[in-house]
Amino acid sequence: MTGKSILITGCSSGIGYDAAHGLRKRGWRVFASCRQEADCARLRDEGFEAPRIDYTDAETIKTGLAEVLEATGGTLDALFNNGAYATPGAVEDLPADALRAIFEANFFGWHDLTTQVIPVMRAQGHGRIINHSSVLGIVTAPWRGAYNATKFALEGLTDTLRGEMRDTPIHVVTFNTGPVTTQFRKNAATHFERWINWRDSPRATQYEERLIARLYQDRGPDVFELPASAVTKKLVHALESKRPKPRYFITKATYLMDVARRILPTPALDWLVSKGG
Numbered sequence: 001m002t003g004k005s006i007l008i009t010g011c012s013s014g015i016g017y018d019a020a021h022g023l024r025k026r027g028w029r030v031f032a033s034c035r036q037e038a039d040c041a042r043l044r045d046e047g048f049e050a051p052r053i054d055y056t057d058a059e060t061i062k063t064g065l066a067e068v069l070e071a072t073g074g075t076l077d078a079l080f081n082n083g084a085y086a087t088p089g090a091v092e093d094l095p096a097d098a099l100r101a102i103f104e105a106n107f108f109g110w111h112d113l114t115t116q117v118i119p120v121m122r123a124q125g126h127g128r129i130i131n132h133s134s135v136l137g138i139v140t141a142p143w144r145g146a147y148n149a150t151k152f153a154l155e156g157l158t159d160t161l162r163g164e165m166r167d168t169p170i171h172v173v174t175f176n177t178g179p180v181t182t183q184f185r186k187n188a189a190t191h192f193e194r195w196i197n198w199r200d201s202p203r204a205t206q207y208e209e210r211l212i213a214r215l216y217q218d219r220g221p222d223v224f225e226l227p228a229s230a231v232t233k234k235l236v237h238a239l240e241s242k243r244p245k246p247r248y249f250i251t252k253a254t255y256l257m258d259v260a261r262r263i264l265p266t267p268a269l270d271w272l273v274s275k276g277g
Contacts (some may be wrong), residue, residue, distance in 0.1 A: 005029040005072050005274035006239070007065070009053055009113070010083025012039035014182030015132070018081065018228035019235055020048060026236065031068045035083060042048055054152040054195050055083060055099070056108025062103055065116055079117050081110045084150070086188040088211055090203050091145035098195035099146055108148035111157065118170065129171045132157045132231075135178040135254040139261050139269070141276050143211050161247055175236045176258075178251030179222040189215045224253040 006023060010016040011032035020032040020043070020252045031055040043050040051073060053064035068076060072177025074226065084106045085099050107188060136144060137151035162172035192198075193216060198207040234248045249255050260272055 004239075005031065005075065006078040006080060007031045007033060007068050007069075007076060007117075008024065008034050008080040008082055009037070009050075009055070011043060011048075012036065015180060015228045015231045016080075016082045018083070018163075019232045021230035022229065022236070024048070024237075026058065026240075028239075029072070031071075033064055033083075034209050044113055047201045053083075053113070055106070055113070056104045058109075058112060060265040061109060061113050061116065065113065069120065074120065075124050076117060076120050076127070078130070080112065080130045080132065080235065082132045082140060084132070085142060086184065086190060087121070087191040087195055088143050088188050088215060089146070089192060089198065090201065090206075091202070093196050093198065094146055094202045098191075099149065101195075102146045102150055102191075103153070104148070107153050107157075107242075110154065110255065114161075116171045122168065125169055127148070128173065128239055128244065129161075129170065130173045130175060130235065132175045132177065133158070135176055135251070135257050137174075137176060138254070139257045139273055141273050170246050172246070173244050174247045175231065175234065175238075176247065176249050176254045178253030178257075179225040180231060181221065181225055181227050185215060225253050 006028050008016050008030060011020045011232055012034040021242050024030045030048060032043050032048040032050045034043065037052050040050040040052050051064035051067040052060050054060045078190050081140045087102050106275055110131065117159060131154060134151045136148050137155045141147045158172060165172050198204060199208065231250055234250055237277040238244045240247060249258065
């Protein structure tokens with residue numbers, strides 16, 4: 001794959017970090033972007049080109065992509081939209097500003113970067129865009145309303161884009177990932193503390209018994225949890241196959257939930273997903 005270039009967001013840890021290392025080993029020229037400059041500097045020390053891209057900061061999207069294109073001479077073979085976070089909490093306790101903030105990071109910023117990349121791919125005559133959704137983009141789960149909403153929105157936008165790109169040489173792919181070993185839960189606790197006034201909620205007891213323990217206690221891997229390398233493996237196929245799939249499921253949980261949403265009546269599906277809360 002010598003000469004192939006990819007921009008990956010959210011590379012400070014977890015899935016993005018593993019993908020950056022995995023693709024570099026396969027000969028890809030990896031631009032491993034991060035939200036914070038300190039993480040970009042750390043990746044540069046590891047030998048990566050690491051532009052700073054913060055989805056909530058439109059200027060960094062513009063300048064980060066410009067840095068990539070300057071380095072490649074104006075081309076980019078692939079984009080992996082990956083960086084995202086969660087704001088746990090009951091929907092009734094979720095401030096509108098919390099929703100606005102998470103949509104900037106998980107949705108609007110992705111759209112901004114993607115629409116700036118598409119003209120580059122059109123001009124060069126090829127490209128692949130992989131949007132990292134979730135099992136929570138096909139079913140919901142309690143206490144995750146903000147994250148659910150961003151991923152359902154991403155599903156709709158990505159499906160539409162894929163259909164519209166059928167008359168171009170640009171492939172658009174969705175990843176639906178279930179539980180993967182990352183810092184995702186730890187990072188979510190920060191947003192929970194910022195936005196959710198759980199002590200004054202009518203669900204305060206439920207928070208204590210269910211969500212607080214899940215956020216702050218290390219209970220070991222979730223059922224069906226896989227390492228980040230499981231995502232990298234599917235990413236390799238999506239990037240290097242002549243005919244990439246439009247959608248990749250990662251972890252058994254995603255496969256099971258996809259079957260469940262197709263065959264179960266809504267009350268039964270509601271009962272099933274409630275068990276994951």
